[in-house]
Amino acid sequence: MKLADEKISEFLDLRFSHFSEYAKFILSNRLNEFVDHSLDASFEVNVPILKHLKSFSRNELFQMGINSNREMLSAIANNSVDQYISNSRNNWLSNSLSFINRDQVIAEDITLISYVRRKTFRSFLAGYTNDPLEYIRIMDEVDKFTLVADSVFLNTLIKIQQEQIAASNDELEKRERLMDISEKYTIIKRLEESEAQNKQAEALTHIGNWSWIPHTNEIRWSDELFRIYGLEPQSEQITVQTFTDFLHEEDREYFASEWNNSLKSMKVLEQNFKIFRRDGSVKVLRSKGEIISNFEGKAVKVIGTIQDITSEFILTERLKEREHYLNELNHSLAQKNEELINKNKELESFNFITSHDLQEPLRKIQIFTDRLITENHDNFSGATLNSMARIRDAAHRMQKLIEDFLEFSQTLSPTKGFESVDLNEIVGEAKTELYARLQEKNGIVIYSALPRIKAIRYQMKQLFVNLISNSLKYAQPGERPVIEIHASKHENTLHQPVFKISFHDNGIGFDQKYANKVFDLFQRLHNKNQFSGTGIGLALCKKICDNHNGTITVTSEPMIGSVFTIHLPDIE
Amino acid sequence: MEYKTDIMEKEPISETVKKILLVDDDLDDRELFVEAFSFINAKSQIATLEGSDGLIDYLKQLPALPDYLFLDLNMPRKSGKECLREIQEHDDLKGIKIAIYSTSINPRDVAETYLNGAFCFIQKPNSFSDLKILLHRVISTETRSYSLDEGFVISDK
Numbered sequence: 001m002k003l004a005d006e007k008i009s010e011f012l013d014l015r016f017s018h019f020s021e022y023a024k025f026i027l028s029n030r031l032n033e034f035v036d037h038s039l040d041a042s043f044e045v046n047v048p049i050l051k052h053l054k055s056f057s058r059n060e061l062f063q064m065g066i067n068s069n070r071e072m073l074s075a076i077a078n079n080s081v082d083q084y085i086s087n088s089r090n091n092w093l094s095n096s097l098s099f100i101n102r103d104q105v106i107a108e109d110i111t112l113i114s115y116v117r118r119k120t121f122r123s124f125l126a127g128y129t130n131d132p133l134e135y136i137r138i139m140d141e142v143d144k145f146t147l148v149a150d151s152v153f154l155n156t157l158i159k160i161q162q163e164q165i166a167a168s169n170d171e172l173e174k175r176e177r178l179m180d181i182s183e184k185y186t187i188i189k190r191l192e193e194s195e196a197q198n199k200q201a202e203a204l205t206h207i208g209n210w211s212w213i214p215h216t217n218e219i220r221w222s223d224e225l226f227r228i229y230g231l232e233p234q235s236e237q238i239t240v241q242t243f244t245d246f247l248h249e250e251d252r253e254y255f256a257s258e259w260n261n262s263l264k265s266m267k268v269l270e271q272n273f274k275i276f277r278r279d280g281s282v283k284v285l286r287s288k289g290e291i292i293s294n295f296e297g298k299a300v301k302v303i304g305t306i307q308d309i310t311s312e313f314i315l316t317e318r319l320k321e322r323e324h325y326l327n328e329l330n331h332s333l334a335q336k337n338e339e340l341i342n343k344n345k346e347l348e349s350f351n352f353i354t355s356h357d358l359q360e361p362l363r364k365i366q367i368f369t370d371r372l373i374t375e376n377h378d379n380f381s382g383a384t385l386n387s388m389a390r391i392r393d394a395a396h397r398m399q400k401l402i403e404d405f406l407e408f409s410q411t412l413s414p415t416k417g418f419e420s421v422d423l424n425e426i427v428g429e430a431k432t433e434l435y436a437r438l439q440e441k442n443g444i445v446i447y448s449a450l451p452r453i454k455a456i457r458y459q460m461k462q463l464f465v466n467l468i469s470n471s472l473k474y475a476q477p478g479e480r481p482v483i484e485i486h487a488s489k490h491e492n493t494l495h496q497p498v499f500k501i502s503f504h505d506n507g508i509g510f511d512q513k514y515a516n517k518v519f520d521l522f523q524r525l526h527n528k529n530q531f532s533g534t535g536i537g538l539a540l541c542k543k544i545c546d547n548h549n550g551t552i553t554v555t556s557e558p559m560i561g562s563v564f565t566i567h568l569p570d571i572e
Numbered sequence: 573m574e575y576k577t578d579i580m581e582k583e584p585i586s587e588t589v590k591k592i593l594l595v596d597d598d599l600d601d602r603e604l605f606v607e608a609f610s611f612i613n614a615k616s617q618i619a620t621l622e623g624s625d626g627l628i629d630y631l632k633q634l635p636a637l638p639d640y641l642f643l644d645l646n647m648p649r650k651s652g653k654e655c656l657r658e659i660q661e662h663d664d665l666k667g668i669k670i671a672i673y674s675t676s677i678n679p680r681d682v683a684e685t686y687l688n689g690a691f692c693f694i695q696k697p698n699s700f701s702d703l704k705i706l707l708h709r710v711i712s713t714e715t716r717s718y719s720l721d722e723g724f725v726i727s728d729k
Contacts, residue, residue, distance in 0.1 A: 355676065356646065356675060356676045359675050359676055360598075360675050363675060363696060363697075363698055364600055366698040366699065367604065367697070367698055367699060367700055367703070370698070370699040370700055370701070371699075371700045374699075374700065374701060375700075396698060399698070458679075
C-alpha cells in the first residue's frame with residue numbers, strides 16, 4: 001500500500017516563502033508567548049496526550065514546549081519541513097519520543113494538536129502583518145504544513161496499530177500449523193486472557209475486539225468495542241442482531257450476505273462500514289475477522305477486531321475535497337489565463353486601430369493649416385497666422401500624445417523575448433536615435449563599460465532613449481548637458497545578484513518630494529509651454545523596469561541635477 | 573514654431589519623366605499627393621486609384637508599368653500589405669518600385685513589407701512642405717536601401 005503522505009507531498013510543495021519568514025519572526029521575537037499560547041490552547045481543548053504528562057509542572061511543560069516548537073519553527077524557517085516531519089515520524093515509530101510512549105498517542109492527539117497549531121499561528125499573525133494578502137498567503141502555507149503533517153502522523157498511527165494486530169495474528173497462524181487441536185484451544189484460552197490485558201491498549205488505539213462461538217451463538221464484545229458503539233462497557237447482551245441494528249438499513253442485507261459467505265468459504269472477513277450510534281452520531285469502522293476451525297474444518301470460533309477510523313476517514317475525505325478543489329482551481333486558473341490572453345490580443349488590436357484612426361484626422365488638420373500658413377502667408381494678418389499656428393501645434397501635440405500612448409500600451413503586453421543584450425550597444429543605438437537632439441543641445445553621453453544582461457532588447461533601448469532624452473529635455477539653459485551612465489553588480493537583501501545602472505545628469509533637477517510622482521502616467525512637473533512632452537516617457541521607463549522585475553528610483557536636487565537608478569535582477 | 577521655407581519651389585528638380593501611381597482610399601491624401609508632385613516634377617505622369625480592387629488587372633493592361641507605385645496600407649477590403657504580396661507573385665510586375673504610404677508606423681508592418689520586397693516605407697507627414705521633400709527624396713532614389721534600419725523608413729520625424 002502506498003502511504004497517503006507520499007501522495008500528498010507529490011502535489012503539495014513543502015517549500016515555503018511566506019510561512020518561513022513568519023516562522024523566523026516568531027523564533028526571534030515571540031517564541032515564549034507562542035509556546036504559552038500553544039499550551040493554553042492545548043489545555044483548553046484537552047488534548048488527550050496531556051493525561052500522560054500530568055507529572056510535569058507547567059514550567060517543565062513550558063520548557064519542553066520551547067524545545068519542540070523551536071525545532072519545528074526552525075524547520076519551517078529553513079525550509080526543511082520534509083525532514084522535520086519524517087524525523088518526527090521515525091522517532092515515533094522507533095519509540096524514541098521524549099516523554100511519551102509510542103503506543104500512548106491516539107488519533108485525537110494528532111487532530112487536536114494540529115488544531116492548536118493553526119490557531120496559534122493565526123493568533124500571532126496580526127502582530128506580524130497588516131497586509132490581508134500576506135495573511136492569506138501565510139495561512140495557506142500553514143494549512144499545507146498541517147495537512148501534510150496530520151496525514152503523515154495519522155498514517156503512522158494506523159501503521160503502528162496494524163503492526164500490533166499483525167503481531168497477534170502471526171502468532172496464532174504460526175502455532176496453528178505446528179500444534180494439535182488441543183493446543184489450539186489452549187491458545188484460544190490464552191488469547192482470551194490476553195484480551196483482558198489488552199483492554200488498556202485497546203482504549204488507546206480505539207480498537208475493539210469481539211468473538212463469536214457459532215454453536216452456542218454466544219457473542220462477546222470487549223469494553224472498547226462497547227465504547228466505540230457508544231455504549232457502557234458490558235451493559236447489554238450482544239447478539240448478531242446488535243451488529244445489524246447499528247448499520248444503515250441499506251447496508252444490512254449486504255453485511256449479512258458477506259458474513260455468510262465468509263463463514264462458508266472460511267475466509268477472512270474484512271470490510272469498512274458506517275454505524276449509526278444511538279445518540280445519532282455516525283462512526284466509520286474497519287472490521288477484520290478470523291475464523292478458527294477444528295480438525296474437521298468446522299468453524300468453532302470467530303474472532304475479530306473493529307477499529308474506529310472515523311477521523312482517518314474524515315481526513316481522507318477532506319484530502320479528496322482539497323485535491324478536488326485544487327484541481328478545480330488549476331482548471332479555472334488555466335481558463336482565466338486563456339481569457340486574459342484573448343483580452344490582451346483584443347486590446348492590442350483595439351489600441352492599434354484607435355490610435356491609427358485617431359491620427360488620421362489630426363494629420364489632416366496639421367497639413368491643411370500648414371498649407372494655409374505657408375502658402376497664404378502674405379494674405380493673413382499676424383494674429384490670424386498666429387491662431388492657425390496654434391491650431392497646428394495643438395493638433396501636433398495631440399498626435400504626439402497618441403503615439404506615446406500607443407508605445408506605452410504596447411509595452412504593457414506580456415513580457416517575452418528575453419535575450420542576452422549588451423548595454424554598451426544599447427547606449428550606442430540610443431545615441432544614434434537621439435543624434436539630432438544631442439547635436440542641437442551639444443550634449444554628451446559618457447559611460448563606463450556596461451554589462452551584458454538578459455532583457456527584452458527593444459525595451460532596453462526604449463528605456464535608455466527615454467532616460468537620455470529626459471535629461472536632454474531638462475538641461476540647464478546655457479549649460480552643456482552631460483549624462484553619465486555607470487553600472488555595477490550587487491546583492492539584494494535576499495542575496496540575489498542584481499545590476500545597478502545609474503544615469504547622472506547636470507540638468508535643472510527637481511524637488512525630491514516629487515520623486516515618486518515623476519513615474520506616474522501623465523504626470524508633469526512643468527508647465528506645457530516650458531517643456532514639451534506628454535508625461536509618458538518616465539512612466540514607460542517604470543513599466544519596462546517592472547517588466548524586467550526591476551525597479552527605478554530617482555534622487556534629484558534643483559539646479560544640480562538628477563540621478564536615475566535602475567536595479568535589474570541578474571537572471572543569467 | 574518657425575515656418576519652414578519651401579525649398580522645392582526654388583530649386584529645379586529632376587526633369588526625367590516618371591510614371592507614378594498612387595493607390596489610396598483617402599480623397600484628401602490623393603489630392604495632396606497630386607498637388608505635391610505638380611511642384612516637384614511637372615513632367616511626371618501621376619495616376620491615382622481610390623481602391624485596391626482589381627489592381628493587378630489594372631497594372632497588366634497598362635501599356636507601360638509605372639516606375640513607382642505608392643500603396644496606402646490601411647484600405648478597405650484589401651490592405652496594402654496584401655497588394656504588395658500579390659504583386660510580388662507576378663514576375664512581369666516585379667520591376668515596379670513599391671513605396672508603402674501610411675499614417676502610422678507599426679514596427680511589425682515595417683518589417684513585413686521590407687521582407688516582402690517594398691522599396692521604402694513612407695510615413696505620411698504632417699506638413700505639405702515635408703510631403704514635397706519626402707516624395708522628392710523617394711523618386712530621386714534608384715536603389716532600395718540595403719538594410720531595414722537605414723533609409724527604409726522615410727518620415728518627417
